[in-house]
Amino acid sequence: MDLNTIWFILIAVLYTGYFVLEGFDFGVGILLPFLSKTDVERRAIINTIGPHWDGNEVWLLTAGGATFAAFPQWYATMFSGFYLPLFLLLVALILRGVAFEFRSKDPNPRWRSLWDWCIFAGSLVPALLLGVAFANLAQGVPIDSNMEYTGGFFNLLNPYAILAGVTTIIVFTLHGAIFLIMKTTGNLLEKAQMTARRLWIPVVVLLLALLVGTYLSTDILDKLGVDPGIVPIAGFAAILATGYFLRKHLYGWSFTMTCISIAGSIITLFMILFPRVMISSLNPNWSLTIYSASSSDYTLRVMTIVAVIFVPVVLAYQLWSYWVFRKRIQAKPETLTY
Amino acid sequence: MDPTLLARLQFAITTVYHFFFVPLTLGLAVLVALMETWYVRTGQEDYKRMSKFWGKLFLINFAIGVVTGIVQEFQFGMNWSDYSRYVGDIFGAPLAIEALLAFFLESTFLGVWIFGWDKLPKKVHLLAIWLVALGANISAVWILIANSWMQQPVGYAIIDGRAQMTSFSSVLFNPNIFYQFPHVLSSGLVTGSFFVLGISAYHLLHKSEVDLFKRSFQLAAVTGVIFSALLGINGHAQAQHMVQTQPMKMAAAEALWESQDPASFSLFTIGDMKNRRDVFAIRIPRLLSLLAYNQLSGEVKGINNLQAEYEAKYGPGDYVPPAIIPYWTFRIMVGAGTLMFILALLALYLLWREKLERFPWALKSLTLALLLPYMANTSGWLLTEVGRYPWVVFGLMKIEDGVSPRVTAGMLWTSLIGYVLVYGMLIAATVYLLMKFAKTGPSSTDDQNLAEEQPSDSLPSLVR
Numbered sequence: 001m002d003l004n005t006i007w008f009i010l011i012a013v014l015y016t017g018y019f020v021l022e023g024f025d026f027g028v029g030i031l032l033p034f035l036s037k038t039d040v041e042r043r044a045i046i047n048t049i050g051p052h053w054d055g056n057e058v059w060l061l062t063a064g065g066a067t068f069a070a071f072p073q074w075y076a077t078m079f080s081g082f083y084l085p086l087f088l089l090l091v092a093l094i095l096r097g098v099a100f101e102f103r104s105k106d107p108n109p110r111w112r113s114l115w116d117w118c119i120f121a122g123s124l125v126p127a128l129l130l131g132v133a134f135a136n137l138a139q140g141v142p143i144d145s146n147m148e149y150t151g152g153f154f155n156l157l158n159p160y161a162i163l164a165g166v167t168t169i170i171v172f173t174l175h176g177a178i179f180l181i182m183k184t185t186g187n188l189l190e191k192a193q194m195t196a197r198r199l200w201i202p203v204v205v206l207l208l209a210l211l212v213g214t215y216l217s218t219d220i221l222d223k224l225g226v227d228p229g230i231v232p233i234a235g236f237a238a239i240l241a242t243g244y245f246l247r248k249h250l251y252g253w254s255f256t257m258t259c260i261s262i263a264g265s266i267i268t269l270f271m272i273l274f275p276r277v278m279i280s281s282l283n284p285n286w287s288l289t290i291y292s293a294s295s296s297d298y299t300l301r302v303m304t305i306v307a308v309i310f311v312p313v314v315l316a317y318q319l320w321s322y323w324v325f326r327k328r329i330q331a332k333p334e335t336l337t338y
Numbered sequence: 339m340d341p342t343l344l345a346r347l348q349f350a351i352t353t354v355y356h357f358f359f360v361p362l363t364l365g366l367a368v369l370v371a372l373m374e375t376w377y378v379r380t381g382q383e384d385y386k387r388m389s390k391f392w393g394k395l396f397l398i399n400f401a402i403g404v405v406t407g408i409v410q411e412f413q414f415g416m417n418w419s420d421y422s423r424y425v426g427d428i429f430g431a432p433l434a435i436e437a438l439l440a441f442f443l444e445s446t447f448l449g450v451w452i453f454g455w456d457k458l459p460k461k462v463h464l465l466a467i468w469l470v471a472l473g474a475n476i477s478a479v480w481i482l483i484a485n486s487w488m489q490q491p492v493g494y495a496i497i498d499g500r501a502q503m504t505s506f507s508s509v510l511f512n513p514n515i516f517y518q519f520p521h522v523l524s525s526g527l528v529t530g531s532f533f534v535l536g537i538s539a540y541h542l543l544h545k546s547e548v549d550l551f552k553r554s555f556q557l558a559a560v561t562g563v564i565f566s567a568l569l570g571i572n573g574h575a576q577a578q579h580m581v582q583t584q585p586m587k588m589a590a591a592e593a594l595w596e597s598q599d600p601a602s603f604s605l606f607t608i609g610d611m612k613n614r615r616d617v618f619a620i621r622i623p624r625l626l627s628l629l630a631y632n633q634l635s636g637e638v639k640g641i642n643n644l645q646a647e648y649e650a651k652y653g654p655g656d657y658v659p660p661a662i663i664p665y666w667t668f669r670i671m672v673g674a675g676t677l678m679f680i681l682a683l684l685a686l687y688l689l690w691r692e693k694l695e696r697f698p699w700a701l702k703s704l705t706l707a708l709l710l711p712y713m714a715n716t717s718g719w720l721l722t723e724v725g726r727y728p729w730v731v732f733g734l735m736k737i738e739d740g741v742s743p744r745v746t747a748g749m750l751w752t753s754l755i756g757y758v759l760v761y762g763m764l765i766a767a768t769v770y771l772l773m774k775f776a777k778t779g780p781s782s783t784d785d786q787n788l789a790e791e792q793p794s795d796s797l798p799s800l801v802r
Contacts, residue, residue, distance in 0.1 A: 047453070050449065050452070050453055051449030051450060051452065051453040051454075052449060054404070054445035054446075054448065054449060055442060055445045055446040055449060057408075057445070058437060058441040058442050058445050058446075061408060061411055061437045061441055062434065062437040062438055062441070062442070064411055064412060064415075064437075065411060065430065065433045065434035065435075065436065065437040065438070066434045066437075067430075068414065068415065068422065068426055068429075068430035068433055068434060069426070069430030069431045069433065069434035069435075070430070070434075071426075072422055072423055072425075072426020072427060072430055073423055073426070075414075075415045075422055075426065075430065076415050076419035076420070076422040076423045076426070076742075077419070078415070079412060079414075079415025079416045079419065079422075080415060080416055080417075080419035080742035080744060080745055081744070083416055083742075083745055083749050083753075084749065084752065084753075086412060086416060087416070087752070087753045087756060090408060090409050090412060091756055091757075091760055093405065093408055094405040094406065094408065094409070094760060094764070095760065097401060097404060097405035097408075098401045098402055098405055098764060098767070098768075100401070101397055101398060101400075101401035102398070102401070102767060102771065105398065105771050105774075105775070106771070106774070147423075148743060148744050149744060150744065295426060295427040295430065295431075295502075295503075296427050296497075296502045296503065298502070298503055298504065298506075299427050299428070299430075299431055299502070299503050299506075302431060302503070302506045303431055303434065303435075306434075306435055306438065307438070310438050310439060311438070314438065314442045314443075317442075317443075317446055317447075318442065318446055321446050321447075321449060321450050324450060324454060324457060324458065325453060325454075325457070337452065337453050337455070
């Protein structure tokens with residue numbers, strides 16, 4: 001396997017990790033206004049993701065940085081091409097990030113409500129935009145012979161992409177609800193359980209629709225064949241299993257299943273892409289590939305050494321931080337960190 | 339408006355804004371870590387209160403520094419795609435390494451630090467804040483390695499019209515980084531020190547929590563003296579390096595039109611940029627040579643000579659930065675830096691002689707001096723970036739060749755206005771919170787008061 005392929009896989013892993021991890025904290029952010037009646041409950045919900053959301057977001061930053069380092073042409077084409085969605089994503093992430101820190105720093109209900117809105121919208125909008133962006137990656141976008149994106153903003157808002165965006169929102173919400181079931185107690189726990197049970201059927205329907213849409217809108221048939229292989233099947237089977245485990249009250253398993261389902265979907269996307277990184281809808285020869293978009297062999301080698309040394313270290317201490325905060329959060333003022 | 343100008347304006351605004359908060363993050367992280375170290379070593383609750391109070395201010399500032407940093411990472415691809423294509427082979431690597439080595443470290447352990455006070459052994463909790471401080475400063479190393487390459491490209495070859503890395507160690511050990519990083523590191527600690535000094539002076543003046551703020555004052559006065567002295571020393575070294583590698587930046591910062599030997603230092607110049615001549619100038623003979631070479635003679639190249647030299651080397655074009663910006667930012671930076679060194683010495687002296695209470699004007703000046711590091715940081719950054727004009731990568735790529743060819747003025751306006759609005763709102767919120775907590779003092783972060791802070795349960799719900 002050459003270095004270009006290794007880096008394609010590594011970037012796929014980073015985006016997969018990002019969707020699985022930030023997926024649940026986006027879901028928790030989306031559920032925030034729906035599940036909480038009191039300020040204490042809201043704080044309890046926020047505290048379930050409080051120690052983790054920032055570390056989760058770094059997966060996106062690292063994926064972006066790795067794309068720049070390993071495939072600068074991909075980085076340049078995608079980031080300048082998806083300009084307005086990325087701008088909206090940045091604004092949403094900015095407001096969400098400060099909201100977590102700012103909301104409890106002033107007791108005024110209006111102040112808190114303002115930042116709670118930012119957490120809600122800052123979780124919903126990125127979920128939508130990420131779904132839209134990745135669907136466009138899968139089905140291809142107008143790219144000319146100079147690797148420049150020639151479409152506009154509304155090119156990106158096609159039915160398949162919007163379906164993917166909505167699906168991402170609902171899947172993340174379910175993912176977040178199950179996370180809350182594992183991290184809360186009492187009233188919040190019950191509400192999270194009810195939410196997860198109600199969301200399961202819409203999630204299955206949407207994912208089925210997305211699967212059909214993917215067969216219609218992308219070249220998955222040419223790439224993966226009629227039998228697409230273990231990854232997409234496992235991804236879909238996992239979402240069916242989620243329903244089973246929810247009914248059996250086995251929430252650790254349910255969460256594992258939503259993780260597998262999200263990971264399966266993202267990996268499938270990268271399998272459709274490979275060895276391309278940006279598909280041109282104008283001319284297949286104009287697609288960017290892991291070879292035409294990549295850095296030099298020398299840079300890839302340097303970056304591989306860095307990644308081999310530090311990725312395991314990062315994974316180890318991030319896992320440790322989840323272990324430190326493994327306990328459930330109680331919606332009692334005296335136990336909450338503000 | 340020309341897209342290049344809009345992209346530059348956007349980069350300037352978002353970068354200056356980001357760097358408005360970053361130095362405090364770099365420095366205050368270290369100071370809070372020192373405070374908590376004393377808590378762990380002595381077991382005195384006072385030091386815990388101190389760490390929590392300054393930690394709260396740190397967190398407010400940290401949040402905004404982090405979120406504005408995301409824009410920086412994406413902006414190269416969004417607005418400067420041709421730049422990204424040209425330099426990606428070299429420039430992308432330190433950015434990716436920064437995320438992997440620094441962002442994960444600071445974000446993960448900050449989460450541990452905020453939520454781990456009662457969940458972790460004291461020493462592990464202390465380790466967390468030290469790792470945050472380490473992560474923040476490692477982040478500065480890598481982004482400055484990337485920036486140093488733009489100031490002084492090394493370890494590359496131009497292959498197929500793109501810069502390719504030929505030596506990672508040359509990029510890593512770029513001579514420029516040895517001047518730039520110590521300067522930024524010290525500026526962070528000076529910013530942190532003056533932040534703590536300023537707020538402590540305010541409370542000492544109002545005689546609230548005198549004990550706690552005197553200890554904070556003491557720590558900050560010591561670090562303030564040490565690092566403002568270092569700041570001056572490594573700033574001087576950096577300027578000498580600049581004379582060697584980017585003489586035009588120095589010529590512009592000194593409004594030196596023609597080469598001089600020995601060269602004079604401009605005390606005050608009103609220049610005529612169009613005709614490149616002085617309208618009015620007071621210059622100190624030989625001082626610029628002294629600054630540049632540590633001796634009373636030595637040629638410092640002038641703007642006109644360098645323009646001619648560059649035209650011969652790089653072809654026709656304008657190679658002169660808008661001198662008014664480097665000229666004044668250089669003076670503001672050095673002036674603010676010198677003033678900070680004097681004030682830090684004064685603070686330490688008054689503390690040592692136990693005369694602080696007798697000189698309220700000194701405490702008042704120290705409170706006002708809170709603005710000085712911000713002036714120095716912002717102007718220093720503008721000097722280093724504007725002074726590189728017209729290059730985005732010195733000698734290799736001009737600014738106008740780096741912009742995204744397909745991004746329109748309309749898109750740039752949209753994002754520019756969007757950022758300005760959001761950033762404007764955020765700075766208002768940040769300043770409001772910082773002032774509120776800084777004025778209230780540590781009672782606002784004591785454990786028992788956190789529970790009281792909670793409002794009634796009858797909140798307006800977002801969604802009914």
